[in-house]
Amino acid sequence: MTLFWHRRDLRTIDNAGLDRATAHGSVVPIFCLDDDILQYAGRPRVRFMLEALRDLRKRYRDLGTDLIVVHGDPSVQIPAVAAEYDADTVVWNDDYSGLAQERDESVEDALLSAGFDVDWVQDLVLHEPGSIRTSNGDPYSVFSYYWKKWQDREKESSYACPEADAFVGVSGNPIPGLEELGFEQPDASIPDGTRQAAIDRLRAFIEDPIFSYSDCRDVPAEACTSRLSQDLKFGLVGIREVYEATERAKSSASSSEDRESVREFQRQLAWREFYAQVLTYSPETVTENFKSYTNPISWKRDEDALDAWKRGQTGYPIVDAGMRQLLAEGYMHNRVRMIVASFLTKDLLVDWREGYRWFRDRLVDHDTANDVGGWQWAASTGTDAQPYFRIFNPMTQGERYDPEAQYITEYVEELRNVDAEIIHDWTDLSPTQREANAPAYPAPIVDHAARREAAIAMFERARADD
C-alpha cells in the first residue's frame, strides 16, 4: 500500500506524483493541514484551499476512495497515517520554498526512521529548478537567457487520472471549516475553487483571449489574462495540461501575431519557473535582498503611509484602484501589482517586505516564489530587477494603461463620476479643484517628483563605494 501526500497539487489528473504512487501499489490519498504553513496564510487563500480540498474529496469518492485529511505537524501525522494503513511507501510532489524543503526533510527523516520508504517527483513546473543552467553550470539570474533555453527544451506530456482500481477504498474524516482553523471569513469575493471552475477558466482563455494576450495583458480594464494564478498555486490544474492547451492554441492560430501572443503567455509560465529556480537556490530571499548593496538601504518607517497604501487611500488613483481590487477580490492585475509595489518602495520609501507581507495575507494566489520575485523586482533588490533609477510615475502609468479610467472607477467609487482627464491630473489639481470634483477622495499623500529624487538618493547611499 502507498500513501500519496497532496500539497500544492489538489487534482487527480496530470499529477506526476500520484501517477508515480500507483506504480508502488494501491494508493491512499492524504492531505495534512500544517500549522507551520497556516500561520503565514491569509484567510482568502485558506478559504480557496478548503474549497479545493472538498472538491478533491468528491473526485476521490467518485473513484471509490476518499481523501484522508489530518491536521498538525506533518512529520508526526504522515507517519501515523502510514502506520494506520500499513503503507510501505509515501510519495509526494517536490516543492521549492525553504519552508517546504525543511518540512519535507523532517517528514522524510521521520518516515525513514519509522521504516517506511519515501519517493518524490517533480510536478510543479515544466523544467525543474537546476535543470536549466548557464554554460558554467550556474542557475540563471537573467531571465532572457533562461527563457531562450526554456523554450527550446522538450516538455513532458500530461498524466491521465489513475483508474479507480488504483486506489484503496477508505473513508475519510471531515474537512474542518475556516473558523475551526482559527480564521474569520474573508471580506473579499473568492474565485470558485473547484477543478471544473479552473478548467473552465483555462478553456475560456485558450479559446480566444490568448490570441490578444500580447496586446491587452497590460490593460487592467480589459481583464484578458488567464486568471489561472490561484489554480497554478494550488495545483487545480497541472502545468503540463496548461502548456499542452497553449500548444494546441498555437497550432490553431491563424496568424503569426496570434502565435506570438501564445508565446508571450508561455513566457509568463517561464517567469514562474524562473522564480521557482531563484527561490530554490536562494531560499533566504524570502526575507533578504537578492542583490546586495554595500550599505543597508535606509527604508522609511511610515505607518500612516503604509496604512493608506493598504487601504487604497494614497490619492494616486491607479494605486488606490489596485489596492482596493486586492481587498475586494484577493487578486490584483499584474501591471497594477508592479505599479503599487513601485509606489510603496520608491514613493513611500517603505521596505518591500512590508508589501510582501500584505500581499501574502490578502492574495488568493500568493506564491512565495512569484511574490518575492515580483516584490524584489519592483524594489530593485532582486535578480534581473528594475534598475533603481528607473522609477514608475504612477500618474503616467495610470494614464497609459487605463486611459479611460475604467479600471480606476470600477474600484475607486469616489471617482466614479469624474472625467478620466481630471482623474489623470489628480495630483496636479489645486485643493479647490479636488474639492469640486471628488470631495471624498484623498489628496496625494506624497509628492512623486520629490520622492523620486529621495528614492534615487536612498539607493545611491546604499551603493556608495559599490
Ligand SMILES: Cc1cc2nc3c(=O)[nH]c(=O)nc-3n(C[C@H](O)[C@H](O)[C@H](O)COP(=O)(O)OP(=O)(O)OC[C@H]3O[C@@H](n4cnc5c(N)ncnc54)[C@H](O)[C@@H]3O)c2cc1C
Ligand atoms: C509585486 C508582485 C507580486 C506578485 N505576486 C504574485 C503571487 O503571489 N503569485 C503569483 O502567482 N503571481 C504573482 N505575481 C505575478 C503576476 O502578477 C500574477 O501571476 C498574475 O497577475 C496572475 O494573473 P493571471 O493568472 O491572470 O496571469 P497571466 O498573465 O494569465 O499569467 C499566467 C500565469 O503565469 C504566471 N505569471 C504571470 N506573470 C508572472 C510573473 N510576473 N512572475 C511569475 N509568474 C507569473 C502565473 O502563474 C500566472 O497565473 C506578482 C507580481 C508582482 C509585480
